[in-house]
Amino acid sequence: MDLLTSIFNTLMRMTPHKTDTETRAERVARMHIVATSINDATKRAACYGLPVAQCRPIFSDRRTLAALLIAKGRFESGFAQYVHEGRCDEGPVGARCDADKNGVARAHGLWQQWRPSIFPASDWDDMQAATPEATNLAAWHAAKLLAGSRSMCKAAFGGDEMQAAIAGFSGSCTLGMAPQKIAKQAALARKILETLPAE
Numbered sequence: 001m002d003l004l005t006s007i008f009n010t011l012m013r014m015t016p017h018k019t020d021t022e023t024r025a026e027r028v029a030r031m032h033i034v035a036t037s038i039n040d041a042t043k044r045a046a047c048y049g050l051p052v053a054q055c056r057p058i059f060s061d062r063r064t065l066a067a068l069l070i071a072k073g074r075f076e077s078g079f080a081q082y083v084h085e086g087r088c089d090e091g092p093v094g095a096r097c098d099a100d101k102n103g104v105a106r107a108h109g110l111w112q113q114w115r116p117s118i119f120p121a122s123d124w125d126d127m128q129a130a131t132p133e134a135t136n137l138a139a140w141h142a143a144k145l146l147a148g149s150r151s152m153c154k155a156a157f158g159g160d161e162m163q164a165a166i167a168g169f170s171g172s173c174t175l176g177m178a179p180q181k182i183a184k185q186a187a188l189a190r191k192i193l194e195t196l197p198a199e
Helices: 001-012 023-044 060-074 122-126 132-153 161-169 180-193
Strands: none
Touching: 001 023, 001 060, 001 161, 001 180, 023 060, 023 132, 060 132, 060 161, 060 180, 132 161, 161 180
């Protein structure tokens, strides 16, 4: 089984978000978009299929990056339909994409990234839809943030790259997220990693 198929199967095994209203066929189609975007982000991050002269890898282990992207997406948005479609104002109170005190969403995309973490800034608005293009953009920006966090926070976590990537995603190696949450998300990523095929 290839990595793309395994990513898709992992997404389909997850319980749909309680707010999802799509049919099974619609969910299958949407999860294909998500799986393809995650797979494409791992290829781009690893420069898969590209000559070294044309690309500089930022995360060579595609399996680990895929596991991290799935785990972060699960914890950030639950891959909820309303989040993916950019309808955060229709979500449950307290789950409206990190809304500010005025109810304005501060996060976009399945990985719930804030505008300051996105460069170029124009990509932040462009990742706000359930289209392949928007989902690809969101997955790529999440992959870049996970890759940078892994390097930046590795020392703070005793070399544990999984926890380092997750911790830094929130904006700080040690101040952004409770240690228990970091450990829980890393545990899910490791569990997912065990199910993904070797390349």
